[in-house]
Amino acid sequence: xxxxxxxxxxxxxxxxxxxxxxxxxxxxxxxxxxxxxxxxxxxxxxxxxxxxxxxxxxxxxxxxxxxxxxxxxxxxxxxxxxxxxxxxxxxxxxxxxxxxxxxxxxxxxxxxxxxxxxxxxxxxxxxxxxxxxxxxxxxxxxxxxxxxxxxxxxxxxxxxxxxxxxxxxxxxxxxxxxxxxxxxxxxxxxxxxxxxxxxxxxxxxxxxxxxxxxxxxxxxxxxxxxxxxxxxxxxxxxxxxxxxxxx
Amino acid sequence: xxxxxxxxxxxxxxxxxxxxxxxxxxxxxxxxxxxxxxxxxxxxxxxxxxxxxxxxxxxxxxxxxxxxxxxxxxxxxxxxxxxxxxxxxxxxxxxxxxxxxxxxxxxxxxxxxxxxxxxxxxxxxxxxxxxxxxxxxxxxxxxxxxxxxxxxxxxxxxxxxxxxxxxxxxxxxxxxxxxxxxxxxxxxxxxxxxxxxxxxxxxxxxxxxxxxxxxxxxxxxxxxxxxxxxxxxxxxxxxxxxxxxxxxxxxxxxxxxxxxxxxxxxxxxxxxxxxxxxxxxxxxxxxxxxxxxxxxxxxxxxxxxxxxxxxxxxxxxxxxxxxxxxxxxxxxxxxxxxxxxxxxxxxxxxxxxxxxxxxxxxxxxxx
Numbered sequence: 001x002x003x004x005x006x007x008x009x010x011x012x013x014x015x016x017x018x019x020x021x022x023x024x025x026x027x028x029x030x031x032x033x034x035x036x037x038x039x040x041x042x043x044x045x046x047x048x049x050x051x052x053x054x055x056x057x058x059x060x061x062x063x064x065x066x067x068x069x070x071x072x073x074x075x076x077x078x079x080x081x082x083x084x085x086x087x088x089x090x091x092x093x094x095x096x097x098x099x100x101x102x103x104x105x106x107x108x109x110x111x112x113x114x115x116x117x118x119x120x121x122x123x124x125x126x127x128x129x130x131x132x133x134x135x136x137x138x139x140x141x142x143x144x145x146x147x148x149x150x151x152x153x154x155x156x157x158x159x160x161x162x163x164x165x166x167x168x169x170x171x172x173x174x175x176x177x178x179x180x181x182x183x184x185x186x187x188x189x190x191x192x193x194x195x196x197x198x199x200x201x202x203x204x205x206x207x208x209x210x211x212x213x214x215x216x217x218x219x220x221x222x223x224x225x226x227x228x229x230x231x232x233x234x235x236x237x238x239x240x241x242x243x244x245x246x247x
Numbered sequence: 248x249x250x251x252x253x254x255x256x257x258x259x260x261x262x263x264x265x266x267x268x269x270x271x272x273x274x275x276x277x278x279x280x281x282x283x284x285x286x287x288x289x290x291x292x293x294x295x296x297x298x299x300x301x302x303x304x305x306x307x308x309x310x311x312x313x314x315x316x317x318x319x320x321x322x323x324x325x326x327x328x329x330x331x332x333x334x335x336x337x338x339x340x341x342x343x344x345x346x347x348x349x350x351x352x353x354x355x356x357x358x359x360x361x362x363x364x365x366x367x368x369x370x371x372x373x374x375x376x377x378x379x380x381x382x383x384x385x386x387x388x389x390x391x392x393x394x395x396x397x398x399x400x401x402x403x404x405x406x407x408x409x410x411x412x413x414x415x416x417x418x419x420x421x422x423x424x425x426x427x428x429x430x431x432x433x434x435x436x437x438x439x440x441x442x443x444x445x446x447x448x449x450x451x452x453x454x455x456x457x458x459x460x461x462x463x464x465x466x467x468x469x470x471x472x473x474x475x476x477x478x479x480x481x482x483x484x485x486x487x488x489x490x491x492x493x494x495x496x497x498x499x500x501x502x503x504x505x506x507x508x509x510x511x512x513x514x515x516x517x518x519x520x521x522x523x524x525x526x527x528x529x530x531x532x533x534x535x536x537x538x539x540x541x542x543x544x545x546x547x548x549x550x551x552x553x554x555x556x557x558x559x560x561x562x563x564x565x566x567x568x569x570x571x572x573x574x575x576x577x578x579x580x581x582x583x584x585x586x587x588x589x590x591x592x593x594x595x596x597x598x599x600x601x602x603x604x605x606x607x608x609x610x611x612x613x614x
Contacts, residue, residue, distance in 0.1 A: 055508050081514035092509035096527050105523060106513035138608070158513060 004030045005064075006162055006193045007052055012061035014047060021047050022058070023217045031161075034194045036204040036225070039214035040240060045197045048214065049164045052195065053077075053084040066161060082110060085155030089167040091147045093139035099126070099150050100135040103157045111158065118157070125153040129183050145176025149183055156187075163187065165196040199244055205229065213237045311571045326575040327582045330566040334582070337402015337557040343394065347405040350382040354408050362597055364604065382409075398476050402557030404586070406476075410548040410558065414483045415541055421484065422491030427521065429496055440492070447489035452550055455482045460554040479551050487544045494540055498533030499525065531605055538598035542591045549587075559586060 007029040014022040022044050029035055037045045050056040051063050054070050054077045063070045065080050094102050103122035107113040113121070126132045129149035131142075139147055148168055155163060165184065169177045181203050188194060188207040198204070204211055204225050211228040213221040213236075221228065221237045232238045273279040303321030305314055307328050314323035327334070335351075336344045357378045360366050386405070389395035401409075428440035447455070459482035460475060467473065502525055510520040530537070552561035563579045566572065 053512055055511060078514050078516060081512055084512070086509075086512035088505060088509065090503075090505050092503075092505035094506065094509070094524055094528075096531065106515060109519050109523060110514045110516075154513070 006031050006033075006066055007195070008062070008064040009048075009051065010062040010064075012051065012058045012063060014044075014051070014056065014058045021217050022051075025061070025219060027212065027219065029162075029193060029195060032191045032193055033209045034188050034192075034196070034207050035210050035212060036208040037195060037197045037212045037214060038199055038201075038204070038240070038244075039212075039220075042216075043214040044217040045214050046166050049166060049195050049197055052162070052164055053081050053086055055086075082158060083160055084162045084164060085158060085160035086164045087148070087151050087155055087166065087168045089170050091139070091144070091151045091171070093147055093151055093154070095139050098136055098138055099131075099142070102139065102150060103154050106154070107157050122153070122157055125156050126150075128156075128186075129153045130179075143176060144172045145179045148172065148176075148180045152180070152183055152187075162193045162195075165194065165198065167197050167199075169198065169200060201229065201245065213240065215240070314575065322578050322581075323575045324578060326566075326572055326578050330572070330579075333403070333566055334559070334562045334579075335403045337406065337562045338400045339402060340394070340396060340400070343388075343396065346385045346388065346393070346396075347401070347403065350385045351405045351408055353378050353382055353385075354405070354412060358412075364601075398474060401476070403562045404559050406551075406557060407545075407548055407559040410480060410483060410551065411545045413480055414487050414544060414548065418484045418487035418491055418544075421488040422495050423526070425488060425492035426495035426499055429492065430499060444489045444492050447485055448493070452482075452486050452547055453553060455486050456550060456554050458482070475554070476556060479554060479556055483544075483548060483551075486547075487540070490544075491537065491540050494533050494536045495529065497536065498529035498531075501532045502529050531602075534598055534602055538594055542594055545591060545594070546587060559583060 005028050007027065009025050009027045012022055012025040013020070025048060027035075027048075037048065039045050047056055051058050051070075052065055054063075057072075058070075066083055068076050068080055070077060070080060093099075094105070097105065100119060100122055103125065104113075104115065104118040107118040107121060108115055111118075123132060123135060126135055129152055131146050131149055134142055134146060134150070139150065142150065152168075168184070169180050172180060177200070181200060184194075184196070184203065185207055194207075196203070196208075208225045210222060211225045212219050213228065213232075213234075215236050221232060221234050223233075228237070229241065232241055272282040299320070300322050303317065305317060305321060305323050305325045308314065308325040309329060311326075314325055317323065332341065332344055336347045339347050357375060360374065361371060384390060385393070386401060387396060387398070425440050425444060428436045429444065431437050431440070456479060459478040463478055464472065506524055506528065507520065510524040515523065549558055549560040551558050552564065557565070560583055563583050567576055567579055
């Protein structure tokens with residue numbers, strides 16, 4: 001029987017020079033599961049999810065995504081990246097292209113989709129993130145919340161099996177956070193496999209199957225959100241939760 | 248916003264010329280003094296220059312004695328009118344001068360067409376290929392009843408334009424490859440790029456040209472000869488590429504890591520990422536220093552005179568060696584300056600225009 005695991009990390013270690021950034025990470029995310037990763041800054045959350053599409057390379061252990069083990073083989077890496085969408089804290093839209101061109105770039109040049117088809121897909125996805133009227137504008141003309149929704153649509157244009165979110169709302173003004181979270185909640189409800197690094201605990205409670213709490217490169221605690229928020233097992237998690245929920 | 252500004256900033260009350268003068272040129276004592284000094288200097292310099300260059304000038308005469316009679320009181324533009332054929336076309340056979348003239352016109356037209364964004368289409372490449380082929384036919388001849396002219400005899404404006412055109416057209420892509428190689432993670436590639444750039448950048452263009460014209464033939468196997476013009480052109484290309492590579496690298500370094508990551512995360516391969524995402528942004532940032540280098544390079548082509556090629560500046564220098572007309576160097580070099588200035592200024596104002604267009608397209612109205 002084929003395993004349902006979409007992402008498997010086994011005993012993964014990563015160093016930046018002398019700094020041990022990830023220590024013996026073991027995570028398995030099944031198809032359709034939503035993981036929320038939280039923890040203090042510098043705890044390795046971003047590094048961990050960046051292993052999944054190999055924006056960072058691990059030095060020991062195994063990272064297996066959609067049945068393919070990631071290594072130095074560029075073709076495997078590109079194959080994985082086609083199936084894994086990523087949304088960044090700083091949006092990283094291509095400023096020299098219009099919104100529509102941002103969305104169609106990868107479908108046309110990576111998936112070899114005919115341009116007309118790619119545009120149809122892009123407009124459909126812009127509709128889903130509720131900004132179809134912005135298609136002909138440049139990213140610099142949009143608000144932060146709109147830009148992040150374009151970034152989500154851009155990732156979805158590749159029809160990914162997995163979506164990674166690296167603090168998607170941290171760079172947004174408070175009034176724009178909701179519009180982005182709403183789109184992410186919808187996506188979760190449709191059954192997308194997701195790993196989300198975020199401190200939006202409301203979002204974690206609503207959609208997460210599991211919350212991972214990381215500190216100093218380790219996964220300190222892992223459990224369903226209800227359990228994690230009401231009765232954290234470790235002092236470190238209790239301290240962290242009191243800091244982010246305490247006001 | 249606008250209202251806040253008008254109340255906080257002092258502004259001349261009236262728009263009369265007198266008020267404008269007071270506000271801009273005589274606002275305080277130092278300012279007034281500077282204005283007066285500059286006006287005095289202009290008054291000393293400009294009218295005599297106008298007299299010399301226009302009013303007392305001789306525009307046309309076949310007799311150098313007429314010019315000599317001026318004793319420097321007026322410009323002898325007659326020198327330029329008399330010698331313009333040689334200055335513009337060098338030692339090209341006199342009765343065939345229409346050929347380099349037409350070739351120059353074609354080349355300038357190609358640049359003009361390429362400058363317009365509406366023509367940035369796929370057919371521009373074949374148009375260039377066709378244009379350059381036509382220039383080759385015209386200049387060399389040997390077909391369609393045109394007598395053959397070896398390129399030893401090419402000279403003047405067309406030589407300058409050809410050296411600059413091929414120089415920029417080939418050095419620019421080469422420089423992009425060099426800049427990418429220098430930023431590559433492959434140590435060998437990076438080492439080669441750094442070695443080339445530093446080596447070529449570290450020597451004066453003159454010595455490169457000398458090496459190309461004097462030393463290179465010594466290293467070639469006997470029987471193999473490379474044309475002098477081609478050797479100079481290669482030296483110019485390598486020199487320009489080394490400089491441009493650093494300009495392009497500057498543009499590449501200005502692109503945030505997030506752009507690379509976003510392109511990677513979408514599954515774009517290295518070349519697609521580079522061509523579709525990174526270079527369009529990097530080159531746009533690099534337009535001002537790139538055009539700066541292009542302009543410098545256009546003028547650097549005049550250094551080929553030291554290895555005996557007759558570009559525009561060399562033909563002027565040679566014209567001045569004729570005893571009957573010697574001594575009109577000021578007029579001759581002013582003419583050269585005007586020609587060079589026309590081309591450089593065209594490049595410069597085009598680049599500013601292009602920057603404005605690109606900025607307008609991307610930043611939109613909200614900013």
